[in-house]
Amino acid sequence: MNTEQERMRYIASQSIQKxxxxxxxxxxxxxxxRELLIPYGYKPIDKALYGIDPFEGEFxxxxxxxxxxxxxxxxxxxxxxxxxxxxxxxxxxxxxxxESSSGPAKVKDTLLCMLASQYLIEQGHRSDVGVCxxxxxxxxxxxxxxxxxxxxxxxxxxxxxxxxxxxxxxxKWTLYLFGPGIDEGNTRNxxxxxxxxxxxxxxxxxxxxxxxxxxxxxxxxxxxDYEKQQAVVPVIxxxxxxxxxxxxxLSQLSLGTRKDKEGRQYATGGAQMAAEANTVLQSGYDEDSxxxxxxxxxxxRYSGKLTVYGRIDxxxxxxxxxxxxxxxxxxxxxxxxxxxxxxxx
Numbered sequence: 001m002n003t004e005q006e007r008m009r010y011i012a013s014q015s016i017q018k019x020x021x022x023x024x025x026x027x028x029x030x031x032x033x034r035e036l037l038i039p040y041g042y043k044p045i046d047k048a049l050y051g052i053d054p055f056e057g058e059f060x061x062x063x064x065x066x067x068x069x070x071x072x073x074x075x076x077x078x079x080x081x082x083x084x085x086x087x088x089x090x091x092x093x094x095x096x097x098x099e100s101s102s103g104p105a106k107v108k109d110t111l112l113c114m115l116a117s118q119y120l121i122e123q124g125h126r127s128d129v130g131v132c133x134x135x136x137x138x139x140x141x142x143x144x145x146x147x148x149x150x151x152x153x154x155x156x157x158x159x160x161x162x163x164x165x166x167x168x169x170x171x172k173w174t175l176y177l178f179g180p181g182i183d184e185g186n187t188r189n190x191x192x193x194x195x196x197x198x199x200x201x202x203x204x205x206x207x208x209x210x211x212x213x214x215x216x217x218x219x220x221x222x223x224x225d226y227e228k229q230q231a232v233v234p235v236i237x238x239x240x241x242x243x244x245x246x247x248x249x250l251s252q253l254s255l256g257t258r259k260d261k262e263g264r265q266y267a268t269g270g271a272q273m274a275a276e277a278n279t280v281l282q283s284g285y286d287e288d289s290x291x292x293x294x295x296x297x298x299x300x301r302y303s304g305k306l307t308v309y310g311r312i313d314x315x316x317x318x319x320x321x322x323x324x325x326x327x328x329x330x331x332x333x334x335x336x337x338x339x340x341x342x343x344x345x
Contacts (some may be wrong), residue, residue: 025034028076034265038208040248041080042086042310042323045295048303049279052208054091056286057244059237061273063251064283069293071161073283075107077320079247082173089247092174096187096199098216103281104177104184108170109147110317115166116145116159117316126311127292146315176200180216187211188218190235201243205275208224211236212250229273237276251272274299290314 001263012018036227037051052058064070082090097107124134125142134139142158155163178185178196187193199207214227214232215225223231229251240247251273278301285293289315296307311321311328 007076010253027105035086035088036070036079038087039084040077041084042295042308042319044306044308044323044325045281048297048306049300050302052246054246055244057240058246058278059276060246060248061251061277061280062248062283063273063280063298066252067287069283069285069312069317071102072285072293072319073210073281073295074210074248074250074311075110075114075317076319078175079111079118081168082175090174092200092206093176093208093210094206095175095177095180095210095212096185096198097177097212099213100182100216102212103179103181106147107177109150111170112148112163112166112317113145113150113316115169116162117313117318118144118320119162119165119315120145120158121318121320125313127313143313144315146317148162148314153156177204188216190217190219190232194235194239198240201245207245208240209245209247210249214249214251233273233276278302289296293319295323 012224036054038054039046039051052060062070062073077091078095079092083085095107120142121204125140126132126134127140127143131138132143135141142156142162144153145159145163150163178187178193180186180188185193185196196208197209215228215238217228217232219228219231236247236249239245277299280299282296282298284296286292291312292309293312294307294309296303297303297305299305308318308323308325309327312319312325
């Protein structure tokens with residue numbers, strides 16, 4: 001068949017009449033379709049966005065100020081996905097960590113401590129109230145787990161059991177973690193990363209990709225955040241469109257800057273990124289209120305704007321409550337960063 005015939009066939013296949021053939025059959029069974037949706041794990045957000053569609057392809061941006069808990073929100077979403085009982089087939093997730101201050105082992109420890117803290121909270125431990133109901137003390141003795149503390153504190157038997165249970169759970173997850181180190185995945189090399197994504201999509205069935213944070217990509221020369229955004233966003237967006245996969249990118253890239261309530265400037269997701277994305281989420285966290293985290297739908301093709309708040313264990317970063325439309329009213333508490341008696345100084 002010659003090139004002209006192939007072109008005519010391709011053009012005909014894109015007509016509205018051809019695309020309309022068997023429309024109802026192509027839509028499929030609504031009940032079965034709902035079972036395949038991937039949840040964010042927060043009811044107001046999932047209700048507004050219908051969760052995440054793993055088959056149509058979605059480009060999702062999580063933006064926010066520095067130390068605004070963007071990565072914390074992302075880690076919680078991963079835990080929610082992997083524990084969601086109605087999702088019979090969990091997606092194969094490819095997680096690219098670009099920050100040199102982090103890495104695969106540290107993120108693994110973060111997820112492990114989050115899950116262990118969840119088990120402790122299920123047993124009645126709390127760090128967001130004046131007196132822990134389980135420990136009966138001003139500070140919870142058990143909720144002291146974080147990727148920073150876990151190597152240094154002498155763990156109680158209760159913590160050991162929670163960590164063992166968490167470790168058993170995450171070892172069943174279909175999650176691959178890559179870091180900026182050469183022997184970890186060299187994630188700051190965008191071209192090489194795309195080749196790895198292509199291979200994992202084709203050979204491992206990977207359908208869910210994450211980049212944290214995209215301003216850390218390196219192109220062999222000094223570039224502004226805006227220039228990086230111009231280089232990175234079209235590549236990720238094209239990858240999503242070509243393969244109909246899900247991608248979540250964390251970003252502080254911007255055309256300009258904004259100011260938080262204290263007057264500090266921070267970079268935002270940027271106009272180009274927002275235009276390419278299906279949904280833009282924004283995290284919010286006030287260090288003066290360490291037991292509350294905020295998550296907003298800033299822009300989406302599927303819904304209007306929405307802001308919800310959740311209670312957080314500030315040590316592990318676990319969001320352990322249902323997201324609410326109003327800021328939770330909590331008693332003033334003193335948060336412990338770890339077990340002081342274990343500190344060597």
